[in-house]
Amino acid sequence: MPSYRIAPSILSADFARLGEEVRNVVAAGADIIHFDVMDNHYVPNLTIGPLVCQAIRPHVEVPIDVHLMVKPVDRIIPDFAKAGANIITFHPEASEHIDRSLQLIRDHGCKAGLVFNPATPLHYLDHVMDKLDIILIMSVNPGFGGQSFIPQALQKIAAVRRLIDDSGRDIMLEVDGGIKIENIAEAARAGADTFVAGSAIFGKPDYKGVIDAMRRELAPA
Numbered sequence: 001m002p003s004y005r006i007a008p009s010i011l012s013a014d015f016a017r018l019g020e021e022v023r024n025v026v027a028a029g030a031d032i033i034h035f036d037v038m039d040n041h042y043v044p045n046l047t048i049g050p051l052v053c054q055a056i057r058p059h060v061e062v063p064i065d066v067h068l069m070v071k072p073v074d075r076i077i078p079d080f081a082k083a084g085a086n087i088i089t090f091h092p093e094a095s096e097h098i099d100r101s102l103q104l105i106r107d108h109g110c111k112a113g114l115v116f117n118p119a120t121p122l123h124y125l126d127h128v129m130d131k132l133d134i135i136l137i138m139s140v141n142p143g144f145g146g147q148s149f150i151p152q153a154l155q156k157i158a159a160v161r162r163l164i165d166d167s168g169r170d171i172m173l174e175v176d177g178g179i180k181i182e183n184i185a186e187a188a189r190a191g192a193d194t195f196v197a198g199s200a201i202f203g204k205p206d207y208k209g210v211i212d213a214m215r216r217e218l219a220p221a
């Protein structure tokens, strides 16, 4: 039985009360804080950077999982590591040298991972499995919260699950985009073990109610 992790995306949190929001969602049972970084270049939206990561770091002890939707990636990696990130992922097509970017993340003491958009091929995994701690499958096109889950992502999750199992390595398989109480079990059955959810959690007043319901859905998955 895999251990499942729920990772609320603070993209849908109230930014005016971010410290309180991350404390509340961890108290409600979140395992990880998912931190979406958008640059208005790689994706058509602009969000938050290392200063905000540093600001929330003292409020929570759970890992902060930084999803870089930026291009180029390398020059911002050390800043996020210094700001308290524990996991840093990036999109392979946004990196000039994927192996070097993964190594840079690891050299700064963080877990490293690649992110795959719905149309990004999995061949980017060739030759780097030994440097991966996490693989993130996007089930929406990146850039915005509140979009609908793209069902084709399930096949991709299943394909990555096979690759991870064949590798014999302990690599987290995260899914992100449109995850809700209603579809989290399906994503788990496909092979995901870590679930990013933004609007489904922060869009409701009772964070614990949503997270508990997600865990109930995962129990028989």
Ligand SMILES: O=C(CO)[C@@H](O)[C@H](O)COP(=O)(O)O
Residues within 6 Å of the ligand: 009, 011, 012, 034, 036, 067, 140, 141, 142, 143, 144, 145, 146, 147, 176, 177, 178, 179, 196, 197, 198, 199, 200
């Ligand atoms: O990275 C992204 C979007 O680019 C995600 O992390 C979203 O923030 C998830 O939001 P919901 O789809 O769960 O509302």
